[in-house]
Amino acid sequence: MQDDGTDRPTLASVAALAQVSKQTVSNVLNAPHLVSGATLERVQAVIDEVGYRPLRAAQQMRSHRSQLIAMRIEPVREAFGGSVLDQFLHALTRSAEESGQRLVLFTADDAEAEVGAYDELVASFAVDAFVLTGTSHGDPRTAWLRRRRLPVASFGRPWDDPDGRSWVDVDGAAGTRAAVEHLLAQGHTRIAWLGWPAGSGTGDDRRAGWVDAMSSAGLPVAGLEAGLPDDLAVAQATALGLVAARGVTALVCASDSLALGALGAVRELGRRPGSDVAVVGFDDSPVAAALGLTSVAQPVVAAAAACIDLLRGQLDPGPPGSPAVDQPVLLPPRLVVRASSDRGADPAAAATSLPFPPSP
Template sequence: MERAGAATIEEVAARAGVSRSTVSRVLGGGDRVSPQALEAVRHAIAELNYVPNRAARSLASRQTHAVALVVPEDTTRFFGDPFFAAIVTGINARLSRSDHVLNLFIASDDPGDKATSYLTAGNVDGALVVSHHTSDTFVERINQSVPVVFGGRSPRGREDDYYVDVDNVEGGRIATRHLVERGHRRIATIAGPLDMPAGVDRLRGFREVLADAGLAPGPVEDGDFTADGGAAAMRRVLAAGDRPDALFVASDLMARGAIGVLQERGLRVPDDVAIVGFDDSPVATSLPPRLTTVRQPSRDQGEAMTEVLLARLAGLDPPHATILQTELLIRDTA
């Protein structure tokens, strides 16, 4: 016998022979559902003693007309990285055409579940999550309680999660391919954090191109997507010996930090070391030399994330995965 409240929405969908989104539409009032599917879902709910969570109840009853942006980072990184400004601009652009307002939560951790308790207590209709790490377990608790759309692949990589990402693997490929085509053979990388999907995917693209070219990768050092992290990683690359003649750096901020270290050592960019960054944020062109970089459409990503979340809140069935394309912008550093 099923324990009351133990069933999940996925189990209800499996028992009824319908999709998860169909169950969500039934919980939201039964609109746009065939009579046969409606009856099957109701029978499955009764058989499994299913109790809808807060996310389903919010669809079936009232909405707060508020959505949360959850950023599992500290405030220094949030206000210091232009990526977040672009994401928020896109989110606001889409919300301005809706009845929803935005609540911002910056939390590198959630001691005492303060933010989690607020977000899962019916105070918001859904949440957008960006810059998440695999260690951010509180994000998964939010994901289980309210509709969530991730900016980037979700921490657990579940098939039923919703996310909007850029093609980070291809971005790493086009950056590294450009360096290979320019004749560089000792190519190192300063990768992003490897507990984040973006860091893992950009490194994968880098390695794939070097393998295809028959080249051994130079030093691989992890950074933290900050200028200081890029500078520290650049020092480790140089300390490894056999100085590379080119670098793929997984963010523009880290690239700026790396360039500063190279200049301190009397090395010229790109004559001694060529560099390709990633983002095309304002720091790419704020100082000479202007950075050759991979452009990711961060504003578009924010807008697309919001579009998917609003569709979910309306009881629609948007794509689980939306992938945006990157492009190489050639300037002065490679």
């Protein structure tokens, strides 16, 4: 119930009201164990009454903690609305505020500009930590941050540096493995892989799960895969070839865009998606939900929470000898089964949820 016209309450004003020193009020908030029960109660009452909140800027001056975490917001994003990074951003904001911190955003066109932005953020705003996404090969960014000993957590493995610490990622291989196993259970055996060209860490990881699950089941993979750019038309053409010429009955894809292309191919061949030829995507974008496309969903909320945990561990390291907190975290994804890969589904239901049913 704080008045409008009046000034913001300060430590001093609270102290005056509670008839104690500023320091005692500060202790009530930061080190309650130092304060006797009676005073604690009295001071707390005043604090609640006037709605006092410490001013972060003032705290920051002495404690050198801004309670701000910086993250770069990327311009272009993945093909379909960048939903994964968006959801991640949202989840990260939430996780951060649960631990009393806030996220500040910045943009950068290239690596050089990004380091410039770091400099500005650290020097001016004194941000406490950084969350990185999409760390690439030979990154000058990580080097800069490490040199300054700034807490960092990255969402996505630093593929070029297997010993890298302090990252959180989703186990892509586990995702595609689950997809293949789901398709095997549906009776499919000719299961193809529609992926990206070799060389991208994420893409290779996802492909590995397919290879793994196929060979575990004693099935061949030769001739059943393709590496393409993330383009719908190209994917459609390729999928068409795989289904028509190679007898493929199921396609596991590295992304929802590729899967959407595959769906188009199935339709073009006059096969029924789901019943005749199954398609599974990756990332569970809104498009997948809208089209009834089975897809592998990334646990973004858990990933964001893990990032914040990593940062907290680096910000206030426990007593010496306590367990290291910058251990990498690898999270399992979740397969969301929809009509595009479900033979058991009610055909009528499949028809409504798949907006591109075969011609009569």
